[in-house]
Amino acid sequence: xxxxxxxxxxxxxxxxxxxxxxxxxxxxxxxxxxxxxxxxxxxxxxxxxxxxxxxxxxxxxxxxxxxxxxxxxxxxxxxxxxxxxxxxxxxxxxxxxxxxxxxxxxxxxxxxxxxxxxxxxxxxxxxxxxxxxxxxxxxxxxxxxxxxxxxxxxxxxxxxxxxxxxxxxxxxxxxxxxxxxxxxxxxxxxxxxxxxxxxxxxxxxxxxxxxxxxxxxxxxxxxxxxxxxxxxxxxxxxxxxxxxxxxxxxxxxxxxxxxxxxxxxxxxxxxxxxxxxxxxxxxxxxxxxxxxxxxxxxxxxxxxxxxxxxxxxxxxxxxxxxxxxxxxxxxxxxxxxxxxxxxxxxxxxxxxxxxxxxxxxxxxxxxxxxxxxxxxxxxxxxxxxxxxxx
Amino acid sequence: xxxxxxxxxxxxxxxxxxxxxxxxxxxxxxxxxxxxxxxxxxxxxxxxxxxxxxxxxxxxxxxxxxxxxxxxxxxxxxxxxxxxxxxxxxxxxxxxxxxxxxxxxxxxxxxxxxxxxxxxxxxxxxxxxxxxxxxxxxxxxxxxxxxxxxxxxxxxxxxxxxxxxxxxxxxxxxxxxxxxxxxxxxxxxxxxxxxxxxxxxxxxxxxxxxxxxxxxxxxxxx
Amino acid sequence: xxxxxxxxxxxxxxxxxxxxxxxxxxxxxxxxxxxxxxxxxxxxxxxxxxxxxxxxxxxxxxxxxxxxxxxxxxxxxxxxxxxxxxxxxxxxxxxxxxxxxxxxxxxxxxxxxxxxxxxxxxxxxxxxxxxxxxxxxxxxxxxxxxxxxxxxxxxxxxxxxxxxxxxxxxxxxxxxxxxxxxxxxxxxxxxxxxxxxxxxxxxxxxxxxxxxxxxxxxxxxxx
Numbered sequence: 085x086x087x088x089x090x091x092x093x094x095x096x097x098x099x100x101x102x103x104x105x106x107x108x109x110x111x112x113x114x115x116x117x118x119x120x121x122x123x124x125x126x127x128x129x130x131x132x133x134x135x136x137x138x139x140x141x142x143x144x145x146x147x148x149x150x151x152x153x154x155x156x157x158x159x160x161x162x163x164x165x166x167x168x169x170x171x172x173x174x175x176x177x178x179x180x181x182x183x184x185x186x187x188x189x190x191x192x193x194x195x196x197x198x199x200x201x202x203x204x205x206x207x208x209x210x211x212x213x214x215x216x217x218x219x220x221x222x223x224x225x226x227x228x229x230x231x232x233x234x235x236x237x238x239x240x241x242x243x244x245x246x247x248x249x250x251x252x253x254x255x256x257x258x259x260x261x262x263x264x265x266x267x268x269x270x271x272x273x274x275x276x277x278x279x280x281x282x283x284x285x286x287x288x289x290x291x292x293x294x295x296x297x298x299x300x301x302x303x304x305x306x307x308x309x310x311x312x313x314x315x316x317x318x319x320x321x322x323x324x325x326x327x328x329x330x331x332x333x334x335x336x337x338x339x340x341x342x343x344x345x346x347x348x349x350x351x352x353x354x355x356x357x358x359x360x361x362x363x364x365x366x367x368x369x370x371x372x373x374x375x376x377x378x379x380x381x382x383x384x385x386x387x388x389x390x391x392x393x394x395x396x397x398x399x400x401x402x403x404x405x406x407x408x409x410x411x412x413x414x415x416x417x418x419x420x421x422x423x424x425x426x427x428x429x430x431x432x433x434x435x436x437x438x439x440x441x442x443x444x445x446x447x448x449x450x451x452x453x454x455x456x457x458x459x460x461x462x463x464x465x466x467x468x469x470x471x472x473x474x
Numbered sequence: 475x476x477x478x479x480x481x482x483x484x485x486x487x488x489x490x491x492x493x494x495x496x497x498x499x500x501x502x503x504x505x506x507x508x509x510x511x512x513x514x515x516x517x518x519x520x521x522x523x524x525x526x527x528x529x530x531x532x533x534x535x536x537x538x539x540x541x542x543x544x545x546x547x548x549x550x551x552x553x554x555x556x557x558x559x560x561x562x563x564x565x566x567x568x569x570x571x572x573x574x575x576x577x578x579x580x581x582x583x584x585x586x587x588x589x590x591x592x593x594x595x596x597x598x599x600x601x602x603x604x605x606x607x608x609x610x611x612x613x614x615x616x617x618x619x620x621x622x623x624x625x626x627x628x629x630x631x632x633x634x635x636x637x638x639x640x641x642x643x644x645x646x647x648x649x650x651x652x653x654x655x656x657x658x659x660x661x662x663x664x665x666x667x668x669x670x671x672x673x674x675x676x677x678x679x680x681x682x683x684x685x686x687x688x689x690x691x692x693x694x695x696x
Numbered sequence: 697x698x699x700x701x702x703x704x705x706x707x708x709x710x711x712x713x714x715x716x717x718x719x720x721x722x723x724x725x726x727x728x729x730x731x732x733x734x735x736x737x738x739x740x741x742x743x744x745x746x747x748x749x750x751x752x753x754x755x756x757x758x759x760x761x762x763x764x765x766x767x768x769x770x771x772x773x774x775x776x777x778x779x780x781x782x783x784x785x786x787x788x789x790x791x792x793x794x795x796x797x798x799x800x801x802x803x804x805x806x807x808x809x810x811x812x813x814x815x816x817x818x819x820x821x822x823x824x825x826x827x828x829x830x831x832x833x834x835x836x837x838x839x840x841x842x843x844x845x846x847x848x849x850x851x852x853x854x855x856x857x858x859x860x861x862x863x864x865x866x867x868x869x870x871x872x873x874x875x876x877x878x879x880x881x882x883x884x885x886x887x888x889x890x891x892x893x894x895x896x897x898x899x900x901x902x903x904x905x906x907x908x909x910x911x912x913x914x915x916x917x918x919x
Contacts, residue, residue: 119576120526122555127528127573146842147865148573149529151603154850155875159605168602174530193724238540256530256627318753318808321839334808405723408757408804408814421759421804424723434759441839470529473865572867605895607874607881608866673871675882 112140115455119148123226123459126469130446130458137454142447146440149473157433162188162263162400165433170257172418172435173471176215178207178248179413181261186342187409187420188263192402195392200265201344202385206278207248207260208411209374209381213285214244215414216325216367216374217292219466223364224296226463227305233296240288243281250274264395275382282378289371297368306360310449310461313358320444324416325370326465329355329362336412343411347384348377360464367466401428408436415439415466435474439467510649517561517587518549518644521637524560525553526580528567531594531627535566538630548637557583562640563617564633568596568603569610571676578668581617586657589644591636592619595626602626615680617666697812698749700728710743711736719818729802729816737819737831738857744805744815745836752805752815755837760847762876764824765797797824799853803833803840821853824876832858850875 118129127148133141153172157165169184170177182204189196196204221237245255251270252258260267296302312322317330327334335352337345353369355362402424410419416438423432442465450458491499496506527535539545539553554560557580569577581590592613595601600611613619620643623636647655656663666684669676680687700718707716707730714736719729732740744752769792776787799821806813821828832855834840844855845864852873855861863870872879883898891898 119573120580122525126532147608147863147867148570148576149568150570150572150608150865151529151568152606152608152874153603155607156603156605171530171602174533190725191723234536235541238537239542242537242540242542255629256533316838319838320841321755321837323756332808339811403723405721405725407723407725407727408816409725410756417756419757419804421757421802423761432759432761434757436757440842444839444841605881607872607879611884671867671869673869675884679882679884 117458118145123462125222125462125467128462128467128469128472130462132450132455132458134455137456139450139453139455139458142450142458144443144446146473149469151470151474153435153474154433158429158431161428162402162430163397165430166261167257167259169435170259171470172437172474173413173415173439173468174256175218175468176211176414177256177258178204178211178260179411180418181258182208182343183409183411183413183418184420185261185263186411187407187422188402190409191405191407191422191424192263192400194264194395196265197389197392198344198386199388200390200392202381203266203270203390204261205343205345205348206378206381206385207251209378210244210247210278210281212374212414213371213378214241215466216371217241219367219463220292220296220364223360223460223463224302226459227302229301233292236288236292236295240285247274247278247281250277262391262395262397263400265389265391267390269390275385278378279382282375282382285375286372289368289375293368297365302364303361305457305460306364306464308357309360309453309457310464311357311359312445312449316445316448317358321441322416322445323438324412324414324442324466325366326363326416326442328352329366330358331355336410336417340410348380350374350377360460363464363466399428401426402430406432410436413438415468415471416442418471435471437471437474439465439469440472443467443472511645513649514645514647518641520549521562521589521640521644522560523550523553523562523564524557524580524584525555526563526565528565528569528573529594529596531566531597534627534630535564535593535633538633543630543634545634545637548634548641550637557581558585560584561587562589562591564591564593565597565613565619566593566627568601569613570608571610572608572671574610574613574616574676575668575670577613578616578666582665582668586663587655589620589640590617591621591623591640593623593625593633593636594628595624598622598624610676612685615685616669617681618684697807697810697815700730700815703744703750703815704730707732707740707743711739714740716740727814727816729818731818731820734819734821734830738833738836741803741817741833741836744817750815751807751809752813753837754806754808754813755803755833755839756806756814757802757804758833758840758843758847759802760851760853760875761800761802762824762851763798763800764877766795768793768795798822799824799828799851801830801844801847801853803837805837824852828852829854829856831856832861834858849873852876 113134115132115134116129117132119127129145129148131143131145132139153168156168166181166184169180172180217237217240221234224233248258249255251274252260312330314330314332317327318332331354333352333354338352350373353366355366404424404426406423408419408421410417418438419436421434421436422430425431446465449461491506499506537543563581563584565577592598596603597613600609603609604611621636621640623632625632647653649658667681669678704716704718707714715733717731719731721728744750769790772789772791773786774789775784777784801819803817805815805817819830821830830853832844834844835857842864844858845861847853848855848861849863849865850873862868
């Protein structure tokens with residue numbers, strides 16, 4: 085659009101976003117995609133400059149969900165920040181909780197009993213299943229399959245949310261991990277119900293894949309689209325399934341071996357091309373591996389206490405020091421950097437958001453593609469704005 | 475005894491039919507209703523929400539539209555992406571100050587009759603993120619809200635309950651008189667002012683035509 | 697991976713003018729860090745990324761930290777002459793010292809190829825007011841691009857050499873740096889039904905407190 089913008093940007097337009105009149109190619113069109121747009125990723129805005137339908141420049145604009153989580157973390161006690169970590173990546177609250185609990189446990193030198201470690205692995209893998217299923221649904225929604233894969237995905241998600249609700253009291257904001265273990269022991273029958281859900285998930289994945297994986301529309305829209313080369317991914321700090329789809333074998337469950345992950349046998353799927361189809365397939369294969377881990381963990385979970393007896397919840401203070409600890413969340417490496425000065429609140433509370441850092445190469449992936457592909461590429465990066473903006 | 479010099483009192487109008495009489499008529503295939511009832515019935519049972527999710531509550535809103543909770547049976551089948559085609563703005567999630575002008579703009583672009591639901595603690599008052607330099611302490615500071623659904627996040631059933639309350643509210647509206655909805659009143663509904671980005675805060679921090687902080691009188695001691 | 701002391705020694709040998717120091721991290725996590733001065737920051741970063749024994753090509757996290765000026769009380773043992781003419785005695789003296797404030801950028805580096813880490817790199821500014829410039833490490837590790845913008849936005853650290861340094865989370869007309877410790881929030885707390893703590897102090901400024909009057913909360917119907 086040429087002329088004064090009736091909806092001006094919050095950032096003053098620099099030379100790169102003003103419409104440019106290029107005499108050889110005609111006018112370039114500048115489109116503001118967002119912050120309210122039908123793609124269901126949240127309040128994210130992309131300033132896209134188009135030459136016809138091809139993307140010439142893309143600048144993401146963040147901050148529409150900046151809720152000053154880090155400042156609240158400095159003004160709240162360690163335990164008081166646990167419910168806020170639920171709201172970071174609001175689809176995967178259990179893994180956010182674990183990442184934060186792990187960071188504080190490392191800061192304070194706190195041990196965790198074995199039953200709690202197994203439970204954490206079970207909940208993290210259930211969260212991974214939930215997240216990847218929803219991602220497949222949202223990606224297909226962005227491709228235009230408006231509703232059906234998302235309906236199937238949410239139907240399965242409800243079964244896992246039932247498990248979370250009976251365990252922690254809340255569907256989404258579980259607030260379940262504590263420093264030194266978990267909040268409460270699973271009720272009677274919970275492990276059986278989890279076994280049933282994990283057992284049936286393979287069949288659901290078969291049904292889902294029969295609908296999607298060989299689907300020629302999906303393949304035509306995603307193969308060769310948004311190719312991410314491995315070295316660029318490493319330099320840009322991309323982590324999670326996106327990095328593995330680019331061919332780099334780096335999964336923190338294997339590399340760092342946190343929790344009791346070294347006891348389980350599972351493979352790490354890698355992509356060969358780094359395109360959107362690979363990112364989708366890596367997530368589907370990760371779901372299959374997660375079902376395997378769940379089966380092993382639910383079989384081997386020992387009895388015992390759920391919380392370390394020496395853990396102090398009230399009046400928790402960590403010794404002065406700092407720590408950076410990370411886990412493999414469903415979206416990538418989620419890390420917490422905490423600086424303690426010995427008081428009840430952390431001095432500095434920093435979240436390493438995988439979604440924000442995965443977006444570093446959004447422009448690189450979208451250049452030269454058509455604008456319809458931009459939505460598909462964004463869908464395959466798997467962002468959640470609660471984490472991007474914190 | 476009636477006074478012979480007084481003018482005769484006008485005949486009393488026939489009393490409106492009772493519900494039992496209307497049911498009897500309906501059994502014979504005759505539907506007796508008023509224009510107001512019909513108008514409100516049509517409006518309340520086809521409220522189309524705007525596809526507008528801000529944060530975590532949006533996921534519960536999406537779950538409410540999915541197979542288990544199914545908002546479609548309440549008439550809200552289609553979530554419209556364009557504000558020009560939507561009736562209901564469900565503000566689901568934290569409204570930040572950076573996002574607030576866009577929310578008000580979307581509200582202004584929606585045609586009357588339009589309704590607003592503030593879903594979740596963040597939309598009502600800022601919620602758990604209230605102590606925030608970028609968090610708007612409730613969307614009702616800038617736009618008029620019809621219904622508040624508490625929760626963090628409210629369950630999909632809570633959203634459906636809220637939607638049913640909104641439907642009752644629409645059915646209770648009259649076509650004429652002071653209780654009429656905004657679009658039927660003379661003068662129509664004014665546009666809500668869109669705030670600007672200031673150096674430290676939004677300008678103005680709230681819209682005084684829409685919201686004024688309630689008076690609280692506190693005692694001297696803590 | 698070699699220890700941080702060995703890395704520091706190699707860095708000092710490679711860049712003789714740089715003041716690379718080891719910051720010991722107290723506490724059980726024992727993640728010590730390397731403090732590098734601003735002028736050698738980029739060169740040290742490239743060395744850490746390209747050195748065959750380290751190959752730290754993955755910058756996982758970059759945070760800004762605000763350290764305001766604080767008073768430190770140190771006890772020093774001083775030899776004081778004995779007024780009676782005897783041998784000098786050792787006297788403990790408490791010395792108050794003002795440690796000037798600074799802003800800090802902390803980088804957490806890992807190696808994907810060699811599977812080791814983290815190596816923590818710290819860069820400090822000279823003060824919090826006018827000398828807040830640090831070299832940008834975005835040309836070395838692309839992942840710092842958005843995180844350095846965030847440190848600029850929320851702390852006010854200016855990164856030289858950053859390809860696109862502007863605000864990322866707050867709007868561009870915003871003037872403050874909110875994550876600093878001395879940031880004062882805008883006063884938009886007019887309505888708070890049950891305040892306590894510092895919110896109560898803010899609420900009292902808005903509402904008249906009748907001395908001795910019973911606390912009554914009354915809401916006006918919304919217009």
